[in-house]
Amino acid sequence: MxxxxxxxxxxxxxxxxxxxxxxxxxxxxxxxxxxxxxxxxxxxxxxxxxxxxxxxxxxxxxxxxxxxxxxxxxxxxxxxxxxxxxxxxxxxxxxxxxxxxxxxxxxxxxxxxxxxxxxxxxxxxxxxxxxxxxxxxxxxxxxxxxxxxxxxxxxxxxxxxxxxxxxxxxxxxxxxxxxxxxxxxxxxxxxxxxxxxxxxxxxxxxxxxxxxxxxxxxxxxxxxxxxxxxxxxxxxxxxxxxxxxxxxxxxxxxxxxxxxxxxxxxxxxxxxxxxxxxxxxxxxxxxxxxxHNPIPRNKAVVGKNAFAHESGIHQHGVLANKRTYEIMDAESVGMPANSIVLGKHSGKHAVRARAEALGFKISPQKVEDIFPAFKKLADTTREVSDAQLIKLVTGNSVVDGRVGPWRMRRTELRIDMEEGTKPYARITLEHDSGEQHTVTHEGAGPIDAAFAAVCAITDVSGVIKTLDLHHEAEEGVVRADAVVTVDGRDYAGKGKEVDIADAAVAAFVAAINQAAAVRAGLGVVESEAAAS
The missing domain is CATH 3.20.20.70 (Aldolase class I)
Known part of the structure; x- marks a missing residue:
């Protein structure tokens, strides 16, 4: 030896x-x-x-x-x-x-x-x-x-x-x-x-x-x-x-x-x-x-806050040159690029940058118009979500914390242990028009099949990037955080349900809804930008 x-x-x-x-x-x-x-x-x-x-x-x-x-x-x-x-x-x-x-x-x-x-x-x-x-x-x-x-x-x-x-x-x-x-x-x-x-x-x-x-x-x-x-x-x-x-x-x-x-x-x-x-x-x-031990948010190098900025002064500096407040690149350690977190300390530069990252062509005047409402919202919430920003930019309503036309109505996941039978999901979503759509789809696993069914119903092709699930025993619920890539952009969705599968699908639907809302609102915002 x-x-x-x-x-x-x-x-x-x-x-x-x-x-x-x-x-x-x-x-x-x-x-x-x-x-x-x-x-x-x-x-x-x-x-x-x-x-x-x-x-x-x-x-x-x-x-x-x-x-x-x-x-x-x-x-x-x-x-x-x-x-x-x-x-x-x-x-x-x-x-x-x-x-x-x-x-x-x-x-x-x-x-x-x-x-x-x-x-x-x-x-x-x-x-x-x-x-x-x-x-x-x-x-x-x-x-x-x-x-x-x-x-x-x-x-x-x-x-x-x-x-x-x-x-x-x-x-x-x-x-x-x-x-x-x-x-x-x-x-x-x-x-x-x-x-x-x-x-x-x-x-x-x-x-x-x-x-x-x-x-x-x-x-x-x-x-x-x-x-x-x-x-x-x-x-x-x-x-x-x-x-x-x-x-x-x-x-x-x-x-x-x-x-x-x-x-x-x-x-x-x-x-x-x-x-x-x-x-x-x-x-x-x-x-x-x-x-099953989450990375502490403030953990050096790999924590969620390691490359995130909420302060308006910091956000302005980082948008001008990352080296003003970052001594290393997020990409150098395999993390997504620096994160602009919208909160009560954020300024107009950050609001515009995040809106543009979501796909909007937003004019300086539009930022001025929505900024007072943004500040008012930021004072009442710990972090302004993408869904809330989309509402401010497009003027769309947020119903039950969601933005976009789709609401989850039924989730049925099945996996048959018999050899050769693929897992599948039957998903029912309701549109704001009142119409309900049901699709059954196969997948590599039941949740994968559910995501595919959601994409088929909404006609929005999304790819799951990350999905984090956390059980909160005191409330008896599962919280899900999903990041979904649509048209080359990432959308973050959240879900809270008693069942783990329902929470995962709800978070996916929330992200897809944002992408759908962005698609629907782009023309309006672009027209406003052109007019200004």
Whole structure:
């Protein structure tokens, strides 16, 4: 099971300015309450990590459970780009379990650890310093022939005496470890302290130039990303991190934040990663969906507000030049272009820009005419929706919170388990004229069939772009948010129903209604613009 010559040739040496990204979403991240993942969910995230081009995927803790071992093996079988890693306590059974789970991997790493701080030695391990050093030397050496790379972590390194920490590190290096990870296990350190510690290790560890020093920071004091970047400044060349910063307690260093800090501030750090940054948001979204944990709205880099602006001053600046208030492009992390959110702080430039994005050719005078009504509306609602803006621009009425001619009357979704029978939906919509239209349509799934039926009834060809569903237990309803592309433009629709399928279809109908209303109102607005 040792590395072959072919495998050696596949592993290219990284330049000195390369920072490896060791993703632990599927191990440390998954250990956090509320983020446990079954194998199929782990595979979704693993594929997203492969697309991101991370250097190492810590796929799990093989000895933790048969399910974790099976998930590691499944990931090792399919994912070919990154090195696949399994965590192990510093004992032979854990190490053997990791080696077995990693057998299908093209490149294998065993990550083994033991506590070294006084608290861990005395309270948890009940071991002397010498006993721990002996165990490090013996079991790191035991792991070396079972994989391609061995990583060693002195757990709670930050609170370990420096002279003892260097002894533990030297022992692991002499036994064959190729990566030395220095974990801030409880998020205790500061930027100055951790940078100085890495400089100390680089200067004093034996054969320091032959190993990669790694940082693993927790966010208990909200400094995981800052501390990880400080460690890099001190000489670390691997950051252990997780998508959306998930992990034990307050979480880990956020992958997207650390990567984009290095990318955006290359002038300062002079370092880079091999991450395809355009895949960051898709990976964040994939994790959010499989764990049913929404991305916080104000989350750096990937949150809904990261590239959104409501303040009129900010909106005016961004419309003139994005760099006035954005230090990176939304597209660079795979998000839609910057978002102008219409609210009570928005100005005329933003109202006009959003109306034009919806397809209207709107004159300056028209903006002046509708702006007082816009401000009045904005004072009574948290955010002015596209539907409300369409009403202001076209003069159309909003009935029951909707704009457009169609109302959902009946949704019937069917899926027959018999082989060869496609799922289908029967949808009934009512037009403002009072006429009801019913269409039955097949699809890849029942909801897909329902969307196709809605398009057939309304004669508006829409393609679902995103659909987010949230169950609100207190109200006993499902809220749906859909983004639908029609004629190259995106329309956002919302639905609220007791049934999940009804909510999804209602949100789709709301978006299609907006597109229909825009089509109907374009001529009127264009005529007004021409007249002015």
């Amino acid at each position: 040792t590395r072959t010559e072919t495998e050696e040739s596949d592993v290219k040496a990284k330049p000195a300015d390369h920072v490896k990204i060791f993703d632990t979403t599927l191990r440390d991240g998954e250990q956090a309450p509320g983020f446990s993942m079954a194998t199929d969910a782990k595979m979704v995230v693993a594929r997203a990590l492969e697309a991101l081009n991370v250097d190492i995927i810590e796929a799990g803790f093989a000895a933790a459970s048969p399910g974790d071992a099976a998930a590691i093996s499944a990931i090792a079988s399919e994912i070919k780009g990154p090195t696949i890693c399994s965590l192990s306590r510093l004992n032979d059974k854990d190490i053997e379990a990791s080696a077995k789970a990693l057998e299908p991997a093209r490149h294998k790493r065993i990550h083994t650890f033991i506590g070294t701080s006084p608290l861990h030695r005395d309270a948890k391990l009940k071991m002397t310093k010498d006993e721990i050093i002996e165990k490090i030397g013996r079991l790191v050496a035991f792991a070396v022939p079972l994989c391609d790379e061995v990583e060693f972590s002195p757990e709670d390194a930050i609170r370990t005496e420096r002279d003892y920490l260097i002894e533990a590190v030297n022992t692991a290096i002499e036994a064959g470890a190729t990566t030395i990870n220095i974990p801030d296990t409880v998020g205790y350190t500061t930027t100055e302290e951790i940078a100085d510690l890495f400089r100390f290790l680089k200067e004093n560890a034996k054969d320091a130039d032959k190993v990669t020093f790694s940082t693993h920071c927790h966010d208990d004091l909200g400094m995981a990303v800052a501390n990880s970047l400080a460690a890099v400044r001190g000489g670390a060349r691997q950051i252990e991190c997780a998508i959306n910063g998930i992990g034990e307690r307050a979480g880990n260093c956020s992958l997207e934040e650390a990567v984009m800090a290095l990318e955006t501030r290359k002038d300062f750090f002079g370092l880079g990663t091999q991450i395809d940054t355009t895949k960051i948001y898709p990976a964040s979204l994939a994790l959010s969906r499989v764990t």
